Amino acid sequence: MIENVLVTGGAGYIGSHVCVELLEQGCKVVVLDNLSNGSRVALDRVQEITGKSLEFVQGDVRDETTVQALLQAHEVGAVIHFAGLKAVGESVQQPLDYYDNNVNGAVRLFSAMAQAGVKNLVFSSSATVYGDPSSNPINEGFPLSATNPYGRSKLMIEEMLRDLYVSDPDWNISILRYFNPAGAHPSGRIGEHPSGIPNNLMPYIAQTASGVREELSVFGGDYPTRDGTGVRDYIHVTDLAKGHIKALAKLAEAPGCITHNLGTGTGYSVLEMLAAFEAACGKPISHKIVPRRPGDIAECYADPALAERDLDWRAEQDLAAMCADAWRWQQHNPAGYP
Numbered sequence: 001m002i003e004n005v006l007v008t009g010g011a012g013y014i015g016s017h018v019c020v021e022l023l024e025q026g027c028k029v030v031v032l033d034n035l036s037n038g039s040r041v042a043l044d045r046v047q048e049i050t051g052k053s054l055e056f057v058q059g060d061v062r063d064e065t066t067v068q069a070l071l072q073a074h075e076v077g078a079v080i081h082f083a084g085l086k087a088v089g090e091s092v093q094q095p096l097d098y099y100d101n102n103v104n105g106a107v108r109l110f111s112a113m114a115q116a117g118v119k120n121l122v123f124s125s126s127a128t129v130y131g132d133p134s135s136n137p138i139n140e141g142f143p144l145s146a147t148n149p150y151g152r153s154k155l156m157i158e159e160m161l162r163d164l165y166v167s168d169p170d171w172n173i174s175i176l177r178y179f180n181p182a183g184a185h186p187s188g189r190i191g192e193h194p195s196g197i198p199n200n201l202m203p204y205i206a207q208t209a210s211g212v213r214e215e216l217s218v219f220g221g222d223y224p225t226r227d228g229t230g231v232r233d234y235i236h237v238t239d240l241a242k243g244h245i246k247a248l249a250k251l252a253e254a255p256g257c258i259t260h261n262l263g264t265g266t267g268y269s270v271l272e273m274l275a276a277f278e279a280a281c282g283k284p285i286s287h288k289i290v291p292r293r294p295g296d297i298a299e300c301y302a303d304p305a306l307a308e309r310d311l312d313w314r315a316e317q318d319l320a321a322m323c324a325d326a327w328r329w330q331q332h333n334p335a336g337y338p
Contacts, residue, residue: 001249002077002120004028006070008061008109009082010054011038013192014124014181017241018080019046019054020190025245029054030074032061033083037195039337045189061105067112078120078251079113080244081106084153087199088128088295091150102153103160110164119171120251121161122244127179127233127263127300129155136267137303140177140259148295158259165257172254174247179233179263179302181240183322184329191329192237193336201273202234202322206330209281218270221289223298229270229289233263233301236317236325246311263302264315273319280323 005022009015010031015038022029023046031043031054043056055074059066061083070076084102085091091098113119128151129144146152158175165171182202184191198204208216221228243262250258268276278285308314 001025001027002252004030004075004077005248006030006032006074006076006079007082008032008079009038009084011035011040011042011056012082014237014240015082016042016046016190017185017237018244019043020049020185021241021245023050023052023054028074030070030076031056032059032067032070034058034060037086039193041337042190042193049185049187049189061109064108064112067109068116071112071116071118076116076118078122078248079109079118080122080124080248081109082124086150088148088150089199089293091148091153092294095149098149098153103156106157106160110160119168121171122174122176122247122251123157123161125158125175125177126151126154127177127261127302129158129177130300132297133300136299136301137265138261138300139303140261140306147297162257169256171257172251173257174251174255175257175259176243176247177259177261178240179235179261179300181237182234183236183238183317183325185238186325186328188325188328188332191326191333193333201270202326205274205277205285206326208287209277209283209285209327210330210334212334214286216274216285216287217290218287219290219296220292222292225269225299227269227271230296231267231269231299231301233265233267234273234319234322235262235264235315236322239315239317243307243311243313246313250311258310260307260311261302261304262307262313263304265302265304267299267301268319276319277323277327280320280327
């Protein structure tokens, strides 16, 4: 296993959970985050959960000089790249911000890595690169497209990485296509802390259940699904984090450029997710059906067989655990991180 790891966006939701797993594996962790959607408190709590310390640098992946200096000063062996903007709806409103942060940020980061001779990378991609799939479950060989600028930015970075590998086979690159991360660390100390109105379903439900929001808006009740609401593959964030450890270990085998889905293989509708959360918190949650969001699709769930075969990884936590852990996080942190 590569011991010295730079985690960009490590103060965010998924990044902080991956930092826990890395520290528990005995890795030395350096986090680079501009804190636009992350929290310094999250990193303090990561250290509290693990009893181990990490290095934090507040900065931006677009600052190539800073990134290169970090890689060299900490003798980094691999980078796990999370840093980027991630809201589908916002990307439709602010496409240039998404291309600047995500695509330009990736160009700058990979250039700095090449200059420093660091050629091991785990990239946080997304199931959005499958666009509106013709069928489900989705395997890694499905055609790639995107229905919104966020998805396009992820797809561009994937294509960039495949081109980079062709140009220089010394790179080892793991592209992980996440489905829908949910839940929180079972300690209740770290979890999803969206700024403003949540874009992801789980924190929106949790905030409604705790009274922070009056009611849940369900975007679209007229999809061609079993109850008319959108179907997604929700995966517990700790399962997702463990997938990154498996991917990092795989890089040590010099696999080239590899791509895997991280999902459970089961799709749940918004109303099914709502019912599961009501069971976890023990009370009804007020909701209303509102028009669809631009860029959203009807149904999307993974075929996770390749990750199980290649990475020896599979999701272990069920929807009840995701809801219970998200509710524990919400109860302990009703306003998110202080």
